[in-house]
Amino acid sequence: MATPLSLKELSKKELLLTAGHRMCSGCGAPPVVKMVLLASDYPVVASNATGCLEVSTCISEYTAWKIPWIHNAFENAAATISGVETMYRSLKKQGKIDKEIKFIAFGGDGGTYDIGFQSLSGAMERGHDMLYICYDNGAYMNTGIQRSSATPLGADTTTCPAGSVVPGKLQERKDLTKIMAAHGIPYVAQASPSHWSDLMKKVRKALEIKGPKFMNIIAPCNRGWRSRTDDAILLSRLAVETCYWPLYEIENGVTRVTVKPKEKKPLVDFLRPQGRFKHIFAPENEWLLKQAQEDVDKNWEKLLREEEFTKPQEEAKE
Amino acid sequence: MPKIVAVTGNEAVAEALRQVNPDVCAAYPITPQTDMMQRFATFANNGKVKTEMILVESEHSAMSACVGAAAAGGRVITATSSQGMALMWEVLFIASGSRLPIVMPLVNRALSAPLNIHGDHSDGMGARDCGWIQLWSENAQEAYDNAIQAFRIAEHMDIRLPVMICLDGFIISHSIERIEYLDDDTVKNFVGEYKQLNPLLDVEHPVSYGPLILPDYYMEFRRAQAEVMTKVADVVLNVAKDFEKISGRKYGLFETYRLDDAEIGLVILNSAAGTSKDVIDEFRNRGIKAGLLKPRLYRPFPYEEVGEALKHLKAVCVLDRADAFGASYGPLFMDIASSIYPYKDKPILINKIYGLGGRDYLPEHAELVLNELAEIAKTGKVKTFKEYIGVRD
Ligand SMILES: Cc1ncc(C[n+]2csc(CCOP(=O)(O)OP(=O)(O)O)c2C)c(N)n1
Ligand code: SF4
Ligand SMILES: [Mg+2]
Numbered sequence: 001m002a003t004p005l006s007l008k009e010l011s012k013k014e015l016l017l018t019a020g021h022r023m024c025s026g027c028g029a030p031p032v033v034k035m036v037l038l039a040s041d042y043p044v045v046a047s048n049a050t051g052c053l054e055v056s057t058c059i060s061e062y063t064a065w066k067i068p069w070i071h072n073a074f075e076n077a078a079a080t081i082s083g084v085e086t087m088y089r090s091l092k093k094q095g096k097i098d099k100e101i102k103f104i105a106f107g108g109d110g111g112t113y114d115i116g117f118q119s120l121s122g123a124m125e126r127g128h129d130m131l132y133i134c135y136d137n138g139a140y141m142n143t144g145i146q147r148s149s150a151t152p153l154g155a156d157t158t159t160c161p162a163g164s165v166v167p168g169k170l171q172e173r174k175d176l177t178k179i180m181a182a183h184g185i186p187y188v189a190q191a192s193p194s195h196w197s198d199l200m201k202k203v204r205k206a207l208e209i210k211g212p213k214f215m216n217i218i219a220p221c222n223r224g225w226r227s228r229t230d231d232a233i234l235l236s237r238l239a240v241e242t243c244y245w246p247l248y249e250i251e252n253g254v255t256r257v258t259v260k261p262k263e264k265k266p267l268v269d270f271l272r273p274q275g276r277f278k279h280i281f282a283p284e285n286e287w288l289l290k291q292a293q294e295d296v297d298k299n300w301e302k303l304l305r306e307e308e309f310t311k312p313q314e315e316a317k318e
Numbered sequence: 319m320p321k322i323v324a325v326t327g328n329e330a331v332a333e334a335l336r337q338v339n340p341d342v343c344a345a346y347p348i349t350p351q352t353d354m355m356q357r358f359a360t361f362a363n364n365g366k367v368k369t370e371m372i373l374v375e376s377e378h379s380a381m382s383a384c385v386g387a388a389a390a391g392g393r394v395i396t397a398t399s400s401q402g403m404a405l406m407w408e409v410l411f412i413a414s415g416s417r418l419p420i421v422m423p424l425v426n427r428a429l430s431a432p433l434n435i436h437g438d439h440s441d442g443m444g445a446r447d448c449g450w451i452q453l454w455s456e457n458a459q460e461a462y463d464n465a466i467q468a469f470r471i472a473e474h475m476d477i478r479l480p481v482m483i484c485l486d487g488f489i490i491s492h493s494i495e496r497i498e499y500l501d502d503d504t505v506k507n508f509v510g511e512y513k514q515l516n517p518l519l520d521v522e523h524p525v526s527y528g529p530l531i532l533p534d535y536y537m538e539f540r541r542a543q544a545e546v547m548t549k550v551a552d553v554v555l556n557v558a559k560d561f562e563k564i565s566g567r568k569y570g571l572f573e574t575y576r577l578d579d580a581e582i583g584l585v586i587l588n589s590a591a592g593t594s595k596d597v598i599d600e601f602r603n604r605g606i607k608a609g610l611l612k613p614r615l616y617r618p619f620p621y622e623e624v625g626e627a628l629k630h631l632k633a634v635c636v637l638d639r640a641d642a643f644g645a646s647y648g649p650l651f652m653d654i655a656s657s658i659y660p661y662k663d664k665p666i667l668i669n670k671i672y673g674l675g676g677r678d679y680l681p682e683h684a685e686l687v688l689n690e691l692a693e694i695a696k697t698g699k700v701k702t703f704k705e706y707i708g709v710r711d
Contacts (some may be wrong), residue, residue: 042519047386050327055530060539063526068518070389071528072412076382079365082372083342083394084518090341090370091392091519101521122375 002041003198009039009070014066021064022056024142026229028219028236029053029135030195035107036133037067039200040207042102045084046070049077049111052142052221053135075099075115077105078123078132081132085128102207103130110140113176124183124212131206131213135177137221145224149174154280154288155294157224162279172295181216181250187213187250189258194237198247198258205251218245226275238270243300248307257308264300267293321499327458327490330497331423331483332357333398334465336367336485337505340421341392341512344380348402349435350487351425355397357375369395374457377402381409381420388418389527391517393469395420398570399487403441407448414449415543416527417471422450423465426639427487428587428675436676437487439587441614443649448529449543451481451550452617456573456591459497461485463567464614466500469509470557476549478515484616486589488676504564547618553670554615571620573612574627576602580609582691583628583665585654587613588670590679592635594637597684601692608688613650625657631665632695634658635687639673647704668695669704683708 004011016037023030029052037044046136054071057064072080081103090098105123107116112134121131132303140146143243146159149181151169156162160169181188188207191199199217206213218239220232227235240259241243248260270290271277279287325333332354335343343362345355361367366682372387374380380396388394392696398406413420427441428434446452451471455461461483468481485491500508516525525694531539558569575595577583584594591612601608611627613619628634634657645652651669658664670687673679686707694700 045390045518045521058526058529060529060531061536063529066524067527068521068524070386070518070525071526072382072385073408076379076409079374079379079382080386082374083344083383083388085386085392086342086370086372086383086388087387087392087394089517090368091375093370093392094341094368097519099521101519118375119379122379125375126373 002053002204005197013038016066017045018064019065022059022061023052023222026139026222026231026232028137028221028232031232032217032219034134035193035196035199036104036203039203040102040215042068042100042207044104046101047072047077047081047084047105049105049107049116050142051108051111053106053108055142066220074111076119078109078120081105081130082123082128083287085130103128105130105132107134108131108141109134109136109138110148113149113174121183124180124185124214127211129210129212131203131215134216135219136216137224139224141221141224150176153175153292154277155196155274155283156279167285177214177216177297178202185212185214187249187251189215190245190247191215191217192236192239192240192245192247193217193219194233195247195259201256202249205249220305224276227242227273231273235270235273237264241265242267242270242296244270244296246300246303248303253310254312255303255310257303257307267296319501320339321501322496323499324336324494324496325458326463326494327485328354328425328492329357330458330462331465332361333486333499334462334505335395336361337500337502338393338466338469338509339367339506340369340395342372342387342394343369344374344383344387344396346374346380346398346402347376348377348399350427350437350491351397351399351402351423353600354423354425354491377405378409381406381413383414383418385409385416385418388413388420389416390594391514391519393512395422397423397425399425400429400441403445404429408443410445410448410450412528417478418419418480419478421465421468421472421483423461423478423483423485425487425491426484434675437489438674438676439484442482442484443640443642445482446617446649449479450617451479451615452484453481454484454587454614454616456588456612457488458490458495459489459567462497462499463561463565463569466505466508467557467561467569471550471553472552473513475513475515477546477553479550481547483587484702489589498565502564508560508564523590551615551620552624569614571615571623572627575610575612577609577611577627579607581607581632582688582695583609583611583631583634584637584684584687585611585613585628585634585650587616587639587650590637590639593679593681594647594684597681597688601688606688606692619653621653621657625661628654628658629661629664631692633668634665635670635691637670637672637687640673641671649705666698666700668694668700669700671704671706672708676706679708
C-alpha cells in the first residue's frame with residue numbers, strides 16, 4: 001500500500017534529504033527534492049549534476065542524502081544514472097539483486113537545458129528506466145546567476161545584465177518540457193512546489209511507469225531572483241497562476257493540464273516581486289514586458305489546444 | 319587447452335573481454351577502436367556474454383555511464399581512441415578519483431588537428447597523468463594478455479583504480495597475427511568474481527559518491543591517491559606471476575631486450591619495439607652491444623626499476639610517438655630522464671620523435687639511431703638532443 005498523499009501520513013515518513021545542508025535559507029530546491037523523495041515508497045538511487053543542490057548537500061565528510069547518491073560532473077547526471085540503472089538490470093538478470101529500486105537524476109536548468117542536454121536526450125532515447133528531474137531556477141545560480149537557456153525573457157543576470165543598450169535577456173526560454181515530450185517518452189510533466197500534491201502525484205505516476213520519464217519543476221532562487229527569502233512557495237504559486245509555469249503532464253502523447261487557474265493572473269504579478277525584472281518596468285522597456293506577456297499567452301493557449309487535440313476519442317465525444 | 323589463432327589486435331582484445339564477461343559495457347564508435355566494440359556487441363546480442371550494453375551518444379557519456387555503473391557495483395568496460403579519449407578527459411579524472419575499477423582498451427591514434435585516424439601515442443600520453451593505470455602492449459598477444467590481467471589489477475582491494483590498455487591503432491588493431499588464446503574457464507577463474515566495494519545499489523547502506531571537498535581535506539585526499547599509485551607495481555607483478563602460471567608467458571613492469579650488458583640502448587613503447595629488436599639483433603651480430611627497454615606499466619611509472627635497468631648504459635635514445643608541445647622533450651623521454659636522474663654515472667640521453675599520425679617506423683630508422691648512439695658512446699659528443707625522424711625536411 002502506498003503512503004496516502006496526506007500531510008498527516010507524509011509527516012510520519014523520514015525526510016531523505018536531511019536538514020543541515022548548506023543551501024541558502026528559503027531556497028526552492030530542497031523542498032522540491034524532499035517532496036520528490038517523499039513521494040516514493042520505493043528505495044531510490046539518485047545522481048546529481050554539479051550545481052547549487054549538489055555542492056551544498058555533500059561537503060566532505062558530511063552528506064545530507066540518506067539515499068545512495070552520486071555526483072559525477074556537471075553535464076552528465078543522465079548518463080551517470082543510466083549507468084547505475086544498467087548495472088541494476090544486469091545484476092537483476094543475473095539474480096544478484098532482487099529489490100525493486102527506482103532511479104532519479106537531479107539537475108539544475110544549466111545542467112539540463114544546456115550543458116547536459118545531449119546526455120539527457122541520449123539517456124531518454126535509450127529507454128532507461130529512470131526519472132530525470134530538472135529543478136529550474138532559471139540561471140546558473142551556483143556560479144553566480146549567469147544566463148541559461150531557461151532564463152526568462154528580460155531577466156537581469158550577471159552575463160546578460162540589464163544595461164542601457166541591452167536590457168537583460170533578449171530571448172524567450174527554451175521550452176524543454178515540450179522538447180522532452182518530443183522524444184516520445186511515456187511520461188513528461190511540469191510541476192511546482194506550491195502545488196505539492198500535484199507534484200507528488202506526478203512523481204508517483206512517473207515512478208510506476210517503466211522507461212524514461214522527465215519532470216521539470218520550478219524552484220525559485222531568492223539570490224538570483226532577488227526576492228524575499230520567504231517567497232519561494234509564493235513565487236512558484238504565482239508562476240502557476242499567471243500561467244508562466246503551467247502544470248501539466250504528457251502521458252503517452254496525451255496532454256493534460258493538471259491545474260487550471262480559476263483566474264489567469266497578469267504576468268506582472270509574478271515579475272514584480274523579483275529584483276531581476278525591476279528594469280523592465282521602466283518606460284523604455286515596456287515592449288519587453290508586453291512581449292513577455294504575449295509569450296505566456298501564446299504558450300498557454302497552445303497548451304490548451306494541445307490538450308484538446310490529444311484528448312482520447314471517448315472523452316472528446318462527451 | 320590454449321588455442322592458436324590468427325586474429326587482429328581488436329579481435330584479440332574483444333575475445334579477452336568476452337572471456338572476462340563483464341556486467342556492463344558502454345560503447346561508442348571511433349576509428350580504429352570501432353571494430354573492437356562492434357565485435358563485443360555481436361557477442362552481447364548473440365548471448366555469448368551476460369553483459370548489458372549501453373550504446374551511448376558520445377564518449378563523454380560512455381565514461382559517465384561507466385562511472386555510474388561501476389559505482390553501482392559491478393564490472394564495467396568501454397573502449398576508445400583519440401578524439402573519444404579527449405572528449406572523456408574530464409570524466410577520466412572522476413573515474414580514478416572515485417577509485418572505480420573500470421577497464422578500457424585505448425587503441426592509440428593521433429589527435430586532431432589536422433584530422434588523422436592513424437596510430438600514434440598522443441591520446442594515451444595526454445591521459446597519462448589522470449590517475450589511471452596504463453598498460454602498453456607491443457602486439458596482439460600482449461594486448462590480449464594485458465586486457466585479462468587488467469581486471470585483476472583494477473579490482474585488487476588495495477588498488478581499486480581504472481586501467482587503460484594501450485595498443486597501436488591499425489598497426490596492431492587491424493593487423494592479423496598469430497596469437498594464443500587461453501580457454502574460457504581458465505580466464506574466468508583467473509579473473510574471479512567481482513568484489514563490490516561500497517556499491518550504490520546497496521540501498522540498505524546508502525553512500526554518497528562525488529562529494530565537494532574543500533581545501534581542508536582535498537590535499538589529504540590527493541595524497542591518498544598518490545599513495546595508492548605506489549602499491550600498483552607490486553600488484554602488477556603478482557598478477558603477472560599468476561598469469562604466467564596459466565599462460566606460460568612472463569610479464570614484468572617493462573621488458574628488457576639484450577640490455578644487461580648493453581652499452582647503447584633504445585627505449586620505445588608498443589609496436590615499434592618489435593621492429594627495433596630485429597635491428598638490435600643485427601647490431602649484436604656486428605659485435606655492437608645494443609639493447610632495448612620497452613615500458614609496459616607506464617602509469618604509475620616504475621622510475622626506480624627503470625633507472626636501475628638503464629644506469630649502466632653509455633648512451634640511450636628515447637623514441638617518442640608523441641610530442642609534448644612547448645616542453646623540451648617528448649613525454650616518454652621526460653620520464654626516462656627522471657628515472658636516471660638520481661645516478662651519478664648515467665647514460666647520455668637523446669630523444670627522437672617518430673611515427674606521428676601513422677608514419678611508418680622502419681628498420682632503417684632504428685639503424686640510424688643506433689649508429690648515432692654508437693658514435694655518442696665512443697666520443698661522448700651529442701649533435702642534437704631532440705629531433706624528428708622519418709620526416710621531410
Ligand atoms: C564542464 C563544466 N563547466 C562549468 C562548470 C561550472 N559550473 C558549476 S555549477 C554551474 C552552474 C549550475 O547551474 P544550474 O545547472 O542551473 O544549477 P544551479 O546552480 O542553478 O542550481 C556551473 C556553470 C562545471 N562545473 N563544469
Ligand atoms: S543561490 Fe539560489 S539556488 Fe543556490 S542555494 Fe541559494 S537560493 Fe538556492
Ligand atoms: Mg539553475
